[in-house]
Amino acid sequence: QVQLVESGGGLVQTGESLRLSCAVSGSQFTLNTIVWNAFVWYRRAPGKERDFVARISVDDATTYQDSVKGRFTISRDNAKNTVYLQMNSLKPEDTGDYYCNAEGRIATTPFSLLPWGQGTQVIVSS
Numbered sequence: 001q002v003q004l005v006e007s008g009g010g011l012v013q014t015g016e017s018l019r020l021s022c023a024v025s026g027s028q029f030t031l032n033t034i035v036w037n038a039f040v041w042y043r044r045a046p047g048k049e050r051d052f053v054a055r056i057s058v059d060d061a062t063t064y065q066d067s068v069k070g071r072f073t074i075s076r077d078n079a080k081n082t083v084y085l086q087m088n089s090l091k092p093e094d095t096g097d098y099y100c101n102a103e104g105r106i107a108t109t110p111f112s113l114l115p116w117g118q119g120t121q122v123i124v125s126s
Contacts, residue, residue, distance in 0.1 A: 002026040002034060002114060004100050009120030016090055020120060022083040022100030030106075037103040039076060039083040044119075045096040053098070054085060067093075090124045097121050 008020040022039070024031075038057040044050040054074035055063045062074055073086040083100055097119040103112055 002030055002102075002106075004102065004114065004117050006098060006100055006117060006120040009098060009122045011123045011125065012090055014091060014124060014126050016124075017086070017088045018090065018122060020085040020087065020098055020100075020122075022085075024081040024083070024102070033107045035105045037105070039074075039100065039102050040113075041074060041083075041085045041098060041100055043094075043096045043098045043122075045093070048096075050099065050116075056083070087122070090122075092124050092126050095122060095124050 003025045005023045005025065006020060007023070008018060010018060012018055020041070036058055038055055040055045041053040042050050043053050051065070053065050053068060054072055056074045056076055064072060064074075071087065071089045074084065075086070076083045085098065087094065099116055099119040101113045101116065105111065
């Protein structure tokens with residue numbers, strides 16, 4: 001089955017930057033059955049629900065949560081099967097667990113989001 005593995009989180013000071021990575025992997029058979037539509041980043045702040053952060057579609061259209069516009073950039077590298085989230089000018093309120101996911105179709109079955117993985121933790125100290 002397909003796996004989405006997040007990495008790149010860490011502890012930083014206010015104003016610093018991090019780049020998160022989401023590696024897409026799986027068996028060749030499974031990956032060959034998937035038609036991708038978009039990739040997304042979500043985050044869950046301490047004590048809060050998981051919330052949308054950014055989305056990039058196959059045609060490169062992007063959308064962002066208002067609070068991260070101008071600071072975060074979502075991108076993808078098709079050759080490396082990796083999705084990125086560049087986070088600049090980080091603030092304490094950006095602290096949380098960050099998760100990637102995808103939209104598309106597996107064989108003939110469409111999906112909005114795959115099962116959530118472990119995520120990667122971001123802590124921004126003041």
